[in-house]
Amino acid sequence: MSIKASEISDLIGRRIQNFAGGTEARNVGSVMSVADGVVRIHGLADARYGEMLEFPGNLFGLALNLERDSVGAVVLGEYKSIREGDAVKTTGRILEVPVGPELLGRVVDALGNPVDGKGPINAKISAPIERVAPGVIYRKSVSQPIQTGYKAVDSMVPVGRGQRELIIGDRQTGKTAMAIDTIINQKDSGVKCVYVAIGQKASTIANVVRKLEEHDALKHTIVVVASAATPAALQYISAYSGVTMGEYFMDNGEDALIVYDDLSKQAVAYRQISLLLKRPPGREAFPGDVFYLHSRLLERSARVNEQYVEMVTKGRVKGKTGSLTGLPIIETQAGDVTAFVPTNVISITDGQIFLESSLFNAGIRPAMNAGISVSRVGGAAQTDIIKRLGGGIRLALAQYRELAAFSQFASDLDEATRKQLERGQRTTEVMKQKQYAPMSVAQMALSIYAVNSGYMDNVPLGKVVAFEAAMQGFATSSHKAELDAINAEPVLKKHEATLKKIVENFVATGTY
Amino acid sequence: MADRLTVARPYAKAAFARAQADGRLGAWSGALARAALAVSDERVRGLFGSPRVTAAQLADLVSDVAGAELDQHGRNFIALLAENGRLPFLPEIARIFDQFKDDAERVVDVSITSAAPLGPDERSKLVAALEKRFSRKVRVEADVDPALIGGAVVRAGDLTIDGSIRARLTRLAQELTA
Numbered sequence: 001m002s003i004k005a006s007e008i009s010d011l012i013g014r015r016i017q018n019f020a021g022g023t024e025a026r027n028v029g030s031v032m033s034v035a036d037g038v039v040r041i042h043g044l045a046d047a048r049y050g051e052m053l054e055f056p057g058n059l060f061g062l063a064l065n066l067e068r069d070s071v072g073a074v075v076l077g078e079y080k081s082i083r084e085g086d087a088v089k090t091t092g093r094i095l096e097v098p099v100g101p102e103l104l105g106r107v108v109d110a111l112g113n114p115v116d117g118k119g120p121i122n123a124k125i126s127a128p129i130e131r132v133a134p135g136v137i138y139r140k141s142v143s144q145p146i147q148t149g150y151k152a153v154d155s156m157v158p159v160g161r162g163q164r165e166l167i168i169g170d171r172q173t174g175k176t177a178m179a180i181d182t183i184i185n186q187k188d189s190g191v192k193c194v195y196v197a198i199g200q201k202a203s204t205i206a207n208v209v210r211k212l213e214e215h216d217a218l219k220h221t222i223v224v225v226a227s228a229a230t231p232a233a234l235q236y237i238s239a240y241s242g243v244t245m246g247e248y249f250m251d252n253g254e255d256a257l258i259v260y261d262d263l264s265k266q267a268v269a270y271r272q273i274s275l276l277l278k279r280p281p282g283r284e285a286f287p288g289d290v291f292y293l294h295s296r297l298l299e300r301s302a303r304v305n306e307q308y309v310e311m312v313t314k315g316r317v318k319g320k321t322g323s324l325t326g327l328p329i330i331e332t333q334a335g336d337v338t339a340f341v342p343t344n345v346i347s348i349t350d351g352q353i354f355l356e357s358s359l360f361n362a363g364i365r366p367a368m369n370a371g372i373s374v375s376r377v378g379g380a381a382q383t384d385i386i387k388r389l390g391g392g393i394r395l396a397l398a399q400y401r402e403l404a405a406f407s408q409f410a411s412d413l414d415e416a417t418r419k420q421l422e423r424g425q426r427t428t429e430v431m432k433q434k435q436y437a438p439m440s441v442a443q444m445a446l447s448i449y450a451v452n453s454g455y456m457d458n459v460p461l462g463k464v465v466a467f468e469a470a471m472q473g474f475a476t477s478s479h480k481a482e483l484d485a486i487n488a489e490p491v492l493k494k495h496e497a498t499l500k501k502i503v504e505n506f507v508a509t510g511t512y
Numbered sequence: 513m514a515d516r517l518t519v520a521r522p523y524a525k526a527a528f529a530r531a532q533a534d535g536r537l538g539a540w541s542g543a544l545a546r547a548a549l550a551v552s553d554e555r556v557r558g559l560f561g562s563p564r565v566t567a568a569q570l571a572d573l574v575s576d577v578a579g580a581e582l583d584q585h586g587r588n589f590i591a592l593l594a595e596n597g598r599l600p601f602l603p604e605i606a607r608i609f610d611q612f613k614d615d616a617e618r619v620v621d622v623s624i625t626s627a628a629p630l631g632p633d634e635r636s637k638l639v640a641a642l643e644k645r646f647s648r649k650v651r652v653e654a655d656v657d658p659a660l661i662g663g664a665v666v667r668a669g670d671l672t673i674d675g676s677i678r679a680r681l682t683r684l685a686q687e688l689t690a
Contacts (some may be wrong), residue, residue, distance in 0.1 A: 015688060023675035024683075028667075043670040058686060069517045087672075 027090040028253045031055075032070060034082050037231050041071040041088050050130060054089045057081050061088070062233065065277050072277045074233035076111065094130060097241045099248035104192065107209055107223040110238035112245075115225060116209075127248065129240040133299035138308035142350075145381040146257060146325050149185035149438020150178065152366055152431040155390030155448060156397075157353055157373045160381030161191075161255050162303025162323035166345055167332045169355030173367050175329045177258040177435050178353070180208060182216040182327065185438035186257060191325075192249045192259040193221040196242035199235050199265030206215065214437060222246075235269035235286060243300045246324045250302070253309040253320030258301065262329035263294060267341045284340045291344050294328075298348050301326030345472030351375035365432060370397045383490040385445045392452040393427055400424020419457075421439040426456045429464035438470075444487035446475055449499040455507055463512060470512035475502050520604035523593065527605065528612040530585050537613050543578040543586055544606040550577040551602045560600060567594040574599060618648045625655045626664035627676065642666065 010265065029044030039061060047053065048435050053073050059082065062076045065072030076095075077080065098110035107116035142160030159165045167175045183193045193490065195212075197205045205225055212218040222245050226238035239260050249256035260266070267290055275289035282288050290436040303323040310318050330342050337346065346352055353373045360367035379387070399420050407413060407421060430451045433439070439447075447468050450456055458466045475483060482498045489495075531540035548558055551574060559565045559573075571594035575587045582590070593599050614620065622642055624630070630638065635654070642650045646668065661677035 012688065016684070023663075023673055024679070025671060025673040027670050028672040029670060045670050067515075069515055089672075 006281040017078045029071065029088045031082060031084055031086045031088060032072045033084065034075075034079060036272075036276050037075050037079050037233060038273070039073045039075060039079070039082060039088075041073060042069065042113050044071045044088060044090060047071050050094050052091045052093050052095055054091050055082055055136070056086050057064075060095075060237075064236070064273070067278070074236075074273055074277075075231070076233055076237070077231065077233070077424075094128050095237065096126040096128050097244055098126045099245050100125055101503075103220050103222045103245055105219045105221070107225055110224065110226045110230070110234040110241050112241060114244060125248075127244050129237060129244050131244070131247070131300065133296070134302050134304050134308060138304050140305040140321055142303055142377045142381050143321075144255075144323070144379070145383055146182075146191060146255075147185055147189065147438075147441065148178070148182040149440075150181065150366055151433055151439060151444050151447060152368050152370070153178070154382075154441075154444060155349060155386055155393050156370055157368075157375040158378035158382040158386070158390075159325065159327075159375060160303075160349075160378045161325050162299050162301065163351070163375070163377055164301045164326040164328065164349040164377060165378070166328050166330060166349040166352040167355065168332060168342060168346070169367070170332055170335055170357045173355035173357050173360045174365060174435075175331070175355055176204075176208065176261055178355070178366055179261060179329060180211060181435060181438055183212065183221055183257065183259065184215045184436065186220060187215070187217055190255065191220070192246075192256045192451070194224065194242045194256065195221060196224040196226075196239055196258065196260050197261060198226050198238055198260065199228050199269060200261065202229065211436070222453060232269040232272040235266060236273055239263070239266050239297055243297060243324070247300060250304060250322035250324040251309065251312040253306075253313070253317040253322045255323045255325070257325045257327065260326070260328045262331050263345060264341055267293065274365065276466050286340055290341065291348075294341075294345055295348050298326055298328060298334070298345075300324065350377045363432070364428060365435075368431075370394065370431075371401060383441055385486065385492045386441060386489040388492040389445055389448040389452060393431070394446060396420075396423050396452075397431075398428045400427065422457060422461075423451075423454075425461055426464050428453050428469055429461065430456070432465060440483070440487050441490045442483040443472055443475070445486060445490070445492075445495070446471065446483075446499055446502060449496075450503045453500070453503070455503050459512075467512045470510055471503065471506045474506045474510050478505075516601060516604050519598065520601045520608055523589075523598065523601070524605045524608035524612065527589055528609055528616075530589070531609075532616065534583070534585065536583070537616070539581040539583075541606075541610055541613055542587065544602070544609050545580045547574050547578040547590065548603040548606040550574050551599050557600070560597075567591075568598075570594045570599060574602075619651055620622070620648045620668050621647050621648050621653070622666060622668045623653045623655060624666050625657050625660065627656070627658055627660040627662050629656050630654055630664075637681055638664070638666075642668075 027040040027044055028045040028100040047063045047066060049063060049066055051063045053063055055061060059075060060072040061075045063071050064074045096195055100119060102121050102123045106114055106118065106121055109115050113421050142162050144161045146159050146161050148159060167178055168289040169175050183195060186193055205227060209223055210220055224238055226235040228435060242258055246258040248257045267286060270290065270293055271286050273284065275281060279287045301324045303321060305321055306319050309320055309322050328345060332342055333339065351374045354369040355367045356369050359369060403417060403421055429442045430447055450471060456464055456467060479502050482502065486495045527540065531537050559570060571591040575582055575590045624638065637651050639652060659678065663676040665676050667675040
């Protein structure tokens with residue numbers, strides 16, 4: 001039998017001393033019915049919307065429906081011990097979760113309790129899970145990039161700090177992989193990450209945590225888990241718990257990234273709660289407020305200005321902006337982006353990355369469809385070198401797509417058309433990238449420069465990937481200083497000659 | 513199905529307004545309580561929905577049980593309920609009516625559960641304190657529950673004032689295990 005540190009008699013004595021005895025006057029109701037995690041309570045006239053309710057046995061619920069004679073609430077946790085007639089008390093508080101740097105490196109449930117067996121989390125403060133997003137005057141436009149480490153993403157759909165970029169695609173198209181790689185790539189950038197796993201298999205979550213640990217990325221990450229086995233109420237609130245934990249960093253003038261994996265499951269959990277609470281169903285049986293469910297969540301991803309940070313920290317942090325970048329994930333069914341939840345989230349976010357199973361199966365990984373993937377604000381945040389070089393990529397791929405469809409009918413093509421096709425094919429090859437292999441800005445610039453400038457035109461199509469890998473290996477081993485210089489100051493004008501030199505050196509000497 | 517209280521509320525409200533205008537709150541309350549008792553009876557219940565009994569007959573039956581205190585308005589009220597098939601809701605109507613009546617007369621029902629029987633002195637002190645707290649007259653219903661160990665629990669509607677030793681021990685236990 002283990003004895004906890006809190007069981008030292010001195011400590012117990014102090015707690016008894018500090019215990020505020022006396023009588024308590026509280027609003028009490030009684031349970032009318034319990035079913036599927038939803039409780040109807042008679043009385044409780046003073047309950048407020050979203051307030052925590054206390055059930056016997058240290059159980060808590062959330063008041064979600066305030067009706068004339070009853071209150072509808074969801075139970076946060078196991079509801080089997082609740083009986084008809086049990087007394088329910090109001091608490092006067094809304095749900096709070098612990099926040100702070102102490103949570104980094106930990107795996108917690110939707111209420112902030114540790115589930116990784118690494119002992120208690122000694123977070124000093126907690127924050128309510130529902131909060132209004134920062135207002136207009138406290139915001140700053142997106143101007144700094146967040147590097148995902150993917151050539152395809154960073155060159156064509158750049159994501160800025162404070163942006164909301166949706167990752168959308170069918171099952172098994174690499175959505176989670178893209179998000180995890182982005183977290184891994186923040187190892188040295190100082191961006192704190194929150195990964196919210198909603199409605200996923202516990203085994204999948206364990207895999208993700210292990211991968212993060214293997215790549216030394218867990219130490220700057222908080223994993224919030226609401227697996228498929230947890231009650232719908234917890235799956236629903238886990239996204240808000242996660243964003244609250246991320247907001248702490250934003251409020252303190254730091255940069256943070258939050259991944260919601262995935263919001264389709266969260267919407268389904270919310271639909272379950274709503275239907276059980278007898279709210280009228282709408283399209284696809286979702287309740288009327290699914291749009292608000294996601295919009296209020298994603299609005300809390302923001303870039304805030306110095307005044308805001310100073311105000312929130314009461315002058316402790318000065319002259320620093322904060323940001324919370326959001327990467328929501330939506331799973332589509334058979335590529336149908338016109339379903340209710342996908343259209344909602346597409347319209348809320350500042351851009352989307354479309355992943356397609358046909359591309360994935362054709363070996364193009366990441367399976368991003370460059371034609372319909374966009375980033376509405378990220379361009380302002382892109383590094384100069386990638387911005388200038390990436391423009392060529394987008395163009396080459398767009399022209400390639402147009403011609404590829406057309407050229408299927410034409411037997412012989414003129415020289416210019418053939419060249420365009422070949423360039424497009426090679427660009428597509430170069431955009432391929434392995435999982436867990438994020439690239440630095442300089443490495444990306446090198447690959448993109450090589451293909452844009454035609455150095456790969458004479459490389460057989462099947463060898464392009466090998467050519468690129470060998471070139472990267474060559475650059476890291478013999479031109480490390482130059483790469484570091486590019487990373488330090490990513491401006492094309494200054495380094496174009498360096499890139500040219502590295503590529504030409506490799507073409508002259510390298511083997512692949 | 514709409515909540516029973518939702519159905520009963522407009523009837524109770526209308527009855528209350530009539531009774532208040534006539535200044536016969538007490539009489540109405542008594543009559544409604546008896547009528548409620550009548551419709552709760554198994555034998556009367558069996559008549560609801562029976563094709564052999566007309567609404568008027570049902571109304572007469574219930575009105576007769578409700579007694580002489582029921583004036584013409586009261587009889588009309590019962591007849592209306594029978595016509596609308598809402599006689600089974602009389603218990604709820606009577607309850608809501610009494611709530612309105614208590615509100616109008618500034619009286620509150622309080623149940624006091626104590627560990628030991630209250631002495632007359634304690635009781636009057638407690639009643640005085642509660643009347644001050646609610647700024648209303650207090651109608652006390654006392655009860656004894658030794659499981660409270662000590663102190664008392666006061667319940668008035670949704671509000672519970674728990675000053676028992678048992679509640680304090682429970683909270684101390686929660687505090688120590690938290």
